[in-house]
Amino acid sequence: MSVLIIETNEYKNFLPISRTKFLWDITTGIFTPYQRFEKQFHDVKVYSQRLENEPYSLLKNEIGNKLYNPENNINTIINSQFIPFENLSPQINRIGITKDGKFVYIRLENIKKDLIDMICNNEISNLLSKYQEKEVEGIYINNFLxxxxxxxxxxxxxxxxxxxxxxxxxxxxxxxxxxxxxxxxxxxxxxxxxxxxxxxxxxxxxxxxxxxxxxxxxxxxxxxxxxxxxxxxxxxxxxxxxxxxxxxxxxxxxxxxxxxxxxxxxxxxxxxxxxxxxxxxxxxxxxxxxxxxxxxxxxxxxxxxxxxxxxxxxxxxxxxxxxxxxxxxxxxxxxxxxxxxxxxxxxxxxxxxxxxxxxxxxxxxxxxxxxxxxxxxxxxxxxxxxxxx
The missing domain is CATH 2.160.10.10 (Hexapeptide repeat proteins)
Known part of the structure; x- marks a missing residue:
């Protein structure tokens, strides 16, 4: 399973913390989101739309080989704001959501860049009508509070x-x-x-x-x-x-x-x-x-x-x-x-x-x-x- 951890446009709810770091690098509990999911899935990439423009594009080298490349074969996207109560088990052609309808994950055969951008913008209504939903238990971090x-x-x-x-x-x-x-x-x-x-x-x-x-x-x-x-x-x-x-x-x-x-x-x-x-x-x-x-x-x-x-x-x-x-x-x-x-x-x-x-x-x-x-x-x-x- 090749996993991509994304930062949605809700990063604005985490200012000023998110001005100097991405959401996958903010600690909650014991781990950062990247550490948490890398521990389970091992092969994990990261992506934020902020990386497309300055000043955050300047940080691409620091992210190194963790950074998503459109040539990567990605089949699972996970939201960095979600902390699961147990290891996630995304099933093919399923979309995981919280009980409040927040995006948690999606797993498909192959995920393209345009779909990644849609999810980063929280545009998931079409996905909810297209794929089977699964409610996932855990905590969704809405903001820095x-x-x-x-x-x-x-x-x-x-x-x-x-x-x-x-x-x-x-x-x-x-x-x-x-x-x-x-x-x-x-x-x-x-x-x-x-x-x-x-x-x-x-x-x-x-x-x-x-x-x-x-x-x-x-x-x-x-x-x-x-x-x-x-x-x-x-x-x-x-x-x-x-x-x-x-x-x-x-x-x-x-x-x-x-x-x-x-x-x-x-x-x-x-x-x-x-x-x-x-x-x-x-x-x-x-x-x-x-x-x-x-x-x-x-x-x-x-x-x-x-x-x-x-x-x-x-x-x-x-x-x-x-x-x-x-x-x-x-x-x-x-x-x-x-x-x-x-x-x-x-x-x-x-x-x-x-x-x-x-x-x-x-x-x-x-x-x-x-x-x-x-x-x-x-x-x-x-x-x-x-x-x-």
Missing amino acids: DIIKYNSKIIEYETYLIKSDSNFISPNNNIYIDKTAKIMQFVSMQPENGSIIIDKGAIIKPFSYIEGPSYIGKGSIIENSKIKSGTTIKEYCKINGEISESIFESYSIKDGLGFIGNSYIGNCVYIGNQTSICNFKNNLENINLKLGNEIIEANLEKFGAIIGDYSTLGMGLIIKEGSIISEFSSLFLSDNPVYSNCKPFSWGMNSKYKIDKLIDFVKKRMKIHNIQLSSEKEKFIIYLYKNEN
């Missing part, structure tokens, strides 16, 4: 993919530790409410406390921290403080003390000592978010913040509940102790990062993890910078 809202459930659902991995040992029915992970003395793990997964090479240092469901990714270091239910820490993060119902993408750091609640933290983010993200209002009213000039009604009592890729939050800051700190922002105490919403490339509250200093910072940040900034990715960042309103 759902990423955090359903994270606990998704970690639990995806534990079945860990149970079958012989590299994990299970000292408790709900704790799964990779054989190369290191758990030091005086660590408390509480799996009563869900699974705890400690992945390859992770280190849990003394006096750390972890509640399930939680996932600690490859090579990540947990230092004297309290990791509460519903938390995902991806690869090569370094975490201090208290983290609750939040997602940290790869290579991000939470330094020293502080609380992070109900938040999404992008790739290569730094959060300084004693900086906290609030996650509810004192009067317990629902939290609204502001994206540009648009007010988003979250209808949630708890929601912290979205912190975009490569952002830096200095020491001693308070990030208000319902905040959106867009990508490549640098915030610091001398400018303002309390922040809510920040545009991309913000330097403090009222200024903009200088592009040469930003590129230099990104290179240094990536070098820490032995990653080199490609010329295409640099052009991509510069394009976003020049076209930011």
Whole structure:
């Protein structure tokens, strides 16, 4: 079975996260959509209509051989926004949908580019009348709010993919530790409410406390921290403080003390000592978010913040509940102790990062993890910078 994971035009519901990454690279639960379906199907390609134009066409080389080519023989399309409760089993000439009619998958003998574009545009009414429908159980991620809202459930659902991995040992029915992970003395793990997964090479240092469901990714270091239910820490993060119902993408750091609640933290983010993200209002009213000039009604009592890729939050800051700190922002105490919403490339509250200093910072940040900034990715960042309103 040759599988194509697509990004639909609903990527706009995931801004600002989707400004710097495709939907198949956004973590929900334990895995990104690409990791999830590659684990099952092995031969997996990806496609987004955004790749046809700048600046996203600049990222084709980074995607590499995962990128769909019209010459590829594709017989199955899967929507990157869907998280199945169990392994998908697409049948020939069937279209899978959610109970709300959202597209999940289709499998045919051979799928051409025009059909792929139709599905990316959510034009599936003709397909529903032509092929037999199958309702598929799982979670459909409609927007960035759902990423955090359903994270606990998704970690639990995806534990079945860990149970079958012989590299994990299970000292408790709900704790799964990779054989190369290191758990030091005086660590408390509480799996009563869900699974705890400690992945390859992770280190849990003394006096750390972890509640399930939680996932600690490859090579990540947990230092004297309290990791509460519903938390995902991806690869090569370094975490201090208290983290609750939040997602940290790869290579991000939470330094020293502080609380992070109900938040999404992008790739290569730094959060300084004693900086906290609030996650509810004192009067317990629902939290609204502001994206540009648009007010988003979250209808949630708890929601912290979205912190975009490569952002830096200095020491001693308070990030208000319902905040959106867009990508490549640098915030610091001398400018303002309390922040809510920040545009991309913000330097403090009222200024903009200088592009040469930003590129230099990104290179240094990536070098820490032995990653080199490609010329295409640099052009991509510069394009976003020049076209930011």
